Amino acid sequence: MQDGSLRASWPSRRLVGRAALAGGALLALGAVPAWVALGGRHGPVGDPDGTGPVTLATGKDTTGYLEGVLQDWNAANPHQPVTLVQLPEAADEVYAQMVDELQQGGGRFDVLNQDVVWTAEFAARGWIAALPESDFDLTAFLPPVLGAARYGGHLYAVPYVTNAAMLYYRSDVLAAAGQRPPATWAELERQAATLAPARGMAGYAGQLWPYEGLTVNALEAIRSAGGDILDARGRIVVDSAGTRTGLEFLAGGLRAGWIPQAALGYQEEESREAFQSGKLLFLRNWPYVYPEAEAPGSPVAGRFGVVPLPGPHGPGAHVLGGSCLAVARGSARQRTARELIRYLTSAPVQARVLTQGGLPPVVADLYQDPELVARFPFLPVLRRAVLAAGSRPEIPQYQQLSLVFSEAVYEVLRGHRTPAAGLARLAADLREVMA
Numbered sequence: 007m008q009d010g011s012l013r014a015s016w017p018s019r020r021l022v023g024r025a026a027l028a029g030g031a032l033l034a035l036g037a038v039p040a041w042v043a044l045g046g047r048h049g050p051v052g053d054p055d056g057t058g059p060v061t062l063a064t065g066k067d068t069t070g071y072l073e074g075v076l077q078d079w080n081a082a083n084p085h086q087p088v089t090l091v092q093l094p095e096a097a098d099e100v101y102a103q104m105v106d107e108l109q110q111g112g113g114r115f116d117v118l119n120q121d122v123v124w125t126a127e128f129a130a131r132g133w134i135a136a137l138p139e140s141d142f143d144l145t146a147f148l149p150p151v152l153g154a155a156r157y158g159g160h161l162y163a164v165p166y167v168t169n170a171a172m173l174y175y176r177s178d179v180l181a182a183a184g185q186r187p188p189a190t191w192a193e194l195e196r197q198a199a200t201l202a203p204a205r206g207m208a209g210y211a212g213q214l215w216p217y218e219g220l221t222v223n224a225l226e227a228i229r230s231a232g233g234d235i236l237d238a239r240g241r242i243v244v245d246s247a248g249t250r251t252g253l254e255f256l257a258g259g260l261r262a263g264w265i266p267q268a269a270l271g272y273q274e275e276e277s278r279e280a281f282q283s284g285k286l287l288f289l290r291n292w293p294y295v296y297p298e299a300e301a302p303g304s305p306v307a308g309r310f311g312v313v314p315l316p317g318p319h320g321p322g323a324h325v326l327g328g329s330c331l332a333v334a335r336g337s338a339r340q341r342t343a344r345e346l347i348r349y350l351t352s353a354p355v356q357a358r359v360l361t362q363g364g365l366p367p368v369v370a371d372l373y374q375d376p377e378l379v380a381r382f383p384f385l386p387v388l389r390r391a392v393l394a395a396g397s398r399p400e401i402p403q404y405q406q407l408s409l410v411f412s413e414a415v416y417e418v419l420r421g422h423r424t425p426a427a428g429l430a431r432l433a434a435d436l437r438e439v440m441a
Contacts, residue, residue, distance in 0.1 A: 060117060064100075147165055170392045
């Protein structure tokens with residue numbers, strides 16, 4: 007899920023269902039005080055100065071790189087070894103198991119490798135400990151990744167993996183037509199509608215099935231057009247001209263056919279497979295696609311490139327994905343937990359996160375390392391995307407907000423509601439979520 011696979015820093019593949027969210031996501035949660043103790047209503051407090059063996063809970067490590075990273079830690083710290091606890095790969099199952107443990111006090115997990123969108127909820131519920139910023143070299147990170155690590159003015163997590171989508175394009179097709187990759191929506195639409203059919207291909211696809219991926223795809227389009235879900239003060243602003251323009255870009259593409267109807271069923275893997283098999287001219291997806299599409303035997307190896315997502319009049323908006331590391335508030339070994347986080351976010355380990363785990367690191371200097379750029383040519387484009395990216399709404403109710411948002415957007419994309427009607431209804435639903 008978060009750290010072990012090439013898909014780890016995607017936003018969640020599936021949302022947690024309504025039943026799993028009932029009774030929690032809609033709670034009105036007050037401000038959380040500073041870092042040592044957060045009050046009795048949040049459950050038992052562990053030991054901020056405790057040391058000893060710790061556990062790291064994470065989604066399934068499908069590449070196996072973490073085992074080697076943790077073996078090195080254990081060799082250097084025989085009295086403070088770490089045990090890897092692998093949860094399922096699917097993000098909703100990881101969320102459910104982490105929540106179940108944290109509700110019981112969180113003593114079994116010391117360090118959590120959690121999706122960036124869970125930080126606000128876990129902090130507001132008193133499940134993770136606020137962290138002293140002086141323990142970590144936060145200046146080494148790409149600046150945008152820190153946004154989702156804070157809540158209520160305090161640091162509650164440390165960025166571990168980041169992500170931002172890129173536009174994949176068939177470089178051979180564009181070169182044959184004497185054209186450059188699109189920098190605006192109009193160019194993307196024109197090329198998708200004209201060049202793709204001439205090659206027997208579909209034009210453009212992202213991830214438009216109603217789940218977290220659709221939330222991010224739609225939010226990128228909406229923010230590119232000047233809209234948003236919430237403003238900086240947390241007020242609902244979804245029913246706006248910019249938001250309508252962003253949704254109409256996607257809905258209009260489906261009506262016109264340059265976005266295929268099949269995209270309404272795409273998550274990350276379905277869309278990757280369509281592009282890698284030669285069925286798509288353009289694909290919006292995460293960096294994990296690059297090494298898979300470039301691998302020996304891939305039909306598009308050596309025949310594609312990446313650029314930042316386009317917008318109405320130039321570069322579009324990007325939305326951050328990724329994961330961060332937090333300390334369970336019930337942990338009895340929090341000092342060791344913080345030291346482990348410092349190790350995992352150091353430059354040498356972050357280089358292994360990229361080279362062995364295939365995941366985008368958070369340390370800024372790695373994106374300009376000549377050897378790494380030669381090995382991973384997408385790094386400069388990804389760096390631009392991350393630096394221009396914004397977080398999803400950093401609120402405790404995010405899971406429910408995203409569920410309501412993706413369902414409403416899907417109705418618009420299917421043509422069951424106009425953007426105006428869909429957003430008016432969505433605004434009313436969001437007022438209930440935020441109440």
